[in-house]
Amino acid sequence: MASEPGLRIEQRPLSDRARSRFPALRDAPGTVFFDNAAGAQVPEEVLDAIREHLLRRNVQRGGRYDRSQAVEAMLGEARERVASFLNAQSPQETSFGLNSTSLIRMIAECTRPQLRAGDEVVVTELDHEANIGPWLRLEASGVKARFWKIRNPGARLETGDLEELLRSGRVRLVAMPLASNATGGVVDVAAASRLARKAGATTFVDAVHFAPHGRIDVQELGADFLAFSGYKIFGPHMGFLWGRLDALRELKPAREFFIPADPPYAFEAGTQTYEGIAGMLGAMRYLASLDAEGSLPRAMDRIRSDERGLSEALLTALADVRGLTILGESDPGRAEARVPTVSFAISGFDPARIVEHLASRGIQARDGHLYAPRLLEASGIDPKTGLARVSLCHYNTREEIEKLREALHALSSRNT
Ligand SMILES: Cc1ncc(COP(=O)(O)O)c(C=O)c1O
Known part of the structure; x- marks a missing residue:
């Protein structure tokens, strides 16, 4: 019985505990930061140190x-x-x-x-x-x-x-x-x-x-x-x-x-x-503080399992957008084979315009060759045009993914 409340805390998404420790996220509540692959935000501990x-x-x-x-x-x-x-x-x-x-x-x-x-x-x-x-x-x-x-x-x-x-x-x-x-x-x-x-x-x-x-x-x-x-x-x-x-x-x-x-x-x-x-x-x-006993390996395992849920939610949301194609594994059921970084195209839209549209709605993402021009070429994508990319980490939330889905829907429906 005594362990039940602790168990419930563990089952809450990590983002519930993590976000408040990042001033850049805390102080910009309307902003969705989905450009973590280019560099993540830093928690108070880093600034203090x-x-x-x-x-x-x-x-x-x-x-x-x-x-x-x-x-x-x-x-x-x-x-x-x-x-x-x-x-x-x-x-x-x-x-x-x-x-x-x-x-x-x-x-x-x-x-x-x-x-x-x-x-x-x-x-x-x-x-x-x-x-x-x-x-x-x-x-x-x-x-x-x-x-x-x-x-x-x-x-x-x-x-x-x-x-x-x-x-x-x-x-x-x-x-x-x-x-x-x-x-x-x-x-x-x-x-x-x-x-x-x-x-x-x-x-x-x-x-x-x-x-x-x-x-x-x-x-x-x-x-x-x-x-x-x-x-x-x-x-x-x-x-x-x-x-x-x-x-x-x-x-x-x-x-x-x-x-x-x-x-x-x-x-x-x-x-x-x-x-x-x-x-x-x-x-x-x-x-290490993300684990109840301060174990760094266990904290990283916890991040990995939490992010599997984010990958599933992200891939499911993107599958809902008309004309959107993903480079790489797109099956939400195979989220264990990836991290929550997804690059995509939407037919009829330049990736730069997609990312500008997202920025206009407070969603910060990236576009371009992603420093992987050989991969893009091997996949039949012109590196000069590139792809749009959203990259999430443990402090991102399902609500943010929902905002992304809505924003991409609004964009793709302009193409009707
Ligand atoms: C997969 C990968 N390798 C290497 C690098 C280069 O790292 P750095 O900026 O520390 O030189 C990056 C940077 O984005 C990267 O994403």
């Missing part, structure tokens, strides 16, 4: 005085938190950086000296260009890039197609996404990593889009490297790199004498944005 850092400890690490030692302790705690967010084996496996693009670029360039002419790297048609371009540039050293193509309909990556590519016996690295920032589709990275490892290839995972939507367990994924960005997971603008310790140690990033040769510092160029890292610690605290 940044303010606290800049007010009380805005000094360089490594000094022999208390405030400097407090900076060192904060950096250590943040590294530990990020490691537990990923279930890394050790905090030493996680490095801080500017953003994911620069971290992916750094790993690609560190990989270059290890590759020989004729070696192959596999990139996917599903990725954001940040996880394609840096690997394609290895072709200047005689490396061959091969595309793991999507299967339509559904813009899916089939593991069997990777198996086919790996048969050449020359693939040294596979770069892939954990989820697509255009289709919202989740990729079976664990299966792909197993195949790659068997074929002697290392794996690089772009987890930027998946990270706000669920638990990442790098040990279960079995990959070698992974990157994600703070500003997509309710924190400040910065990036994170994870690598298996022995895989990191094989790489030799450029470094000045004052930068230690061992991970994680070998991968951190100069002074980091301490206030950003403090803010990230705040974001991790916020996420």
Whole structure:
């Protein structure tokens, strides 16, 4: 009996508890923020942590005085938190950086000296260009890039197609996404990593889009490297790199004498944005607080299960709009295969006009190539026109989805 009220609280949508902690959402009640894939809002914890850092400890690490030692302790705690967010084996496996693009670029360039002419790297048609371009540039050293193509309909990556590519016996690295920032589709990275490892290839995972939507367990994924960005997971603008310790140690990033040769510092160029890292610690605290006992993995599982309901509601609402087609999985019954990010077209309407129409009704979304022009081309969509995209996260609500449905109905009925 005593557990009943608690149970009822757990069954309420997370958004009921979460929204009031985000000043940007709280202070703009009429606005629907559906552009989370481009960067999420931040909770009070993040603002407090940044303010606290800049007010009380805005000094360089490594000094022999208390405030400097407090900076060192904060950096250590943040590294530990990020490691537990990923279930890394050790905090030493996680490095801080500017953003994911620069971290992916750094790993690609560190990989270059290890590759020989004729070696192959596999990139996917599903990725954001940040996880394609840096690997394609290895072709200047005689490396061959091969595309793991999507299967339509559904813009899916089939593991069997990777198996086919790996048969050449020359693939040294596979770069892939954990989820697509255009289709919202989740990729079976664990299966792909197993195949790659068997074929002697290392794996690089772009987890930027998946990270706000669920638990990442790098040990279960079995990959070698992974990157994600703070500003997509309710924190400040910065990036994170994870690598298996022995895989990191094989790489030799450029470094000045004052930068230690061992991970994680070998991968951190100069002074980091301490206030950003403090803010990230705040974001991790916020996420953990979504679980009654403060467990970060359980909180991320809760987000994932709540968002399944949002995906179902969103896909059901969109199915109701005449002339609307979705890129990727559109079946509300298969919401477990995606996160609540949906890109779509409405016949007879330019995506830019769709998004302007939504903006006029207080719904903030996005349009364009979504930095995935190869995916759009492979799906028969002109990247110059692109698609409209709505991207939701745990603080969004079914009422907001209903507003979207009404707005799109109003637009599509103009076409009669
Ligand atoms: C899937 C994906 N990968 C990579 C990036 C690039 O991340 P960053 O802006 O941190 O460089 C983005 C940014 O939107 C993204 O959505």
